[in-house]
Amino acid sequence: MMSSGILVPGWLQQLLVLLLRFTLSCSTTVNLTNGTECTARGPASYILVFTGHWSPQTFPKQYPLFRPPAQWSKLMAVTHNEQYRLWQEGTLASAGMQSFAEVGLTVELVKEAKEARKRRVVGSMYRTAGILSGIGHSSTELLLTPRSPLLSLIVKVIPSPDWFVGVDSLNLCEGGQWKQEVTIDLHPFDAGTDSGFTFSSPNFPSIPPENITMITSQKPNHPANSFYYPRLTELPPLATIWLKRQARSPVRQQNRVSNHILPDVTKPQRFSETPLDCEVSMWSSWGLCHGPCSRGGLRHRTRYIHLKPANSGTQCPELEEQEECTPHNCLTYQ
Structure with missing residues (x-):
């Protein structure tokens, strides 16, 4: 090994390698303990x-x-x-x-x-x-x-x-x-x-x-x-x-x-009440028209509640919806 133009004897190289390995070993040991070693005098x-x-x-x-x-x-x-x-x-x-x-x-x-x-x-x-x-x-x-x-x-x-x-x-x-x-x-x-x-x-x-x-x-x-x-x-x-x-x-x-x-x-702890919002299902398919297709006929669809609201959570939306029938969607009850 050469350092700054100085020749280092082989025995000294081996000694340096051993010292380096020892230092790394000590460092690893410290890391494994994660600082949990307790030096208290008793239990x-x-x-x-x-x-x-x-x-x-x-x-x-x-x-x-x-x-x-x-x-x-x-x-x-x-x-x-x-x-x-x-x-x-x-x-x-x-x-x-x-x-x-x-x-x-x-x-x-x-x-x-x-x-x-x-x-x-x-x-x-x-x-x-x-x-x-x-x-x-x-x-x-x-x-x-x-x-x-x-x-x-x-x-x-x-x-x-x-x-x-x-x-x-x-x-x-x-x-x-x-x-x-x-x-x-x-x-x-x-x-x-x-x-x-x-x-x-x-x-x-x-x-x-x-x-x-x-x-x-x-x-x-x-x-x-x-x-x-x-x-x-x-x-x-x-x-x-x-x-x-x-x-x-x-x-x-x-x-x-x-x-x-x-x-x-x-003792009983008083935490803030957790608001729970209403959860509803997807809309159902539209039903058939009630009444004439071209004048005053209506069709309906519905959804239902999955989860009721609690603690001032968002209230449930409308569960039923209707719209006027038009010629392209008009299928009536017989």
Whole structure:
């Protein structure tokens, strides 16, 4: 190797190459950690509260009233490090995630987490009871360690094809400090394993499966979608999680927390009512003429209501229309 006309010995060239490889290796290691290394001296105890805000005022379109009514599955939470993902937007759902998102079963997810625990990338798993209405809350206590400072959780939207809300790899440790309090609004996600458009859609597997994606007010861009609200720039929060650090160690799998320590987020929230515009069908074909073709004869066509308006949404247009018959369109009743 030549540099500025100076001959570099072969042994020095080899040493420089080794140093370069070592430097690149160190850089790669830093990038893989994504800044999640926790240097806190000990574990941290948290109260976790999940609150559903799914109401017919905030989400009036096709709101499920029965068989079953709007409700939430049990919550599953996992503490882990950066080498594990319970779920991740933009990637395919695991078999366990598919089972949970479609029918609310946690068996496969627990198996997957237990396998990850053998590799020491998962800390603990927690579950809470479901909520039998769209509005309500469930809670538990968590213990996070510096080895597993990340929290992921999921709750299924019931009924739905494969929709859920959740948190992916929330880091509760910044450097050497545990966060004291965190509140996060949750929005619906599609697991990509079922192609149904509405809350009550029949089972219709996605072949091949699609990536996990967030559902927005205009995505999927289809009027039949239960979360399709084209007048909104974004959906209101469907749920919220609240985490508060505690000074004591948690009671394992405790699902009831004293009311005096619950935040305001667990109380009924008053969000703006979402306007729902009327949706009507296409016009039917014109009927036959009633009366003489050349004088006073009329023909009619109709349409029907797909979706009634709510919360000051646009009212329905006329459902019947008539026009005078002319010689070129005149077919009369006999």
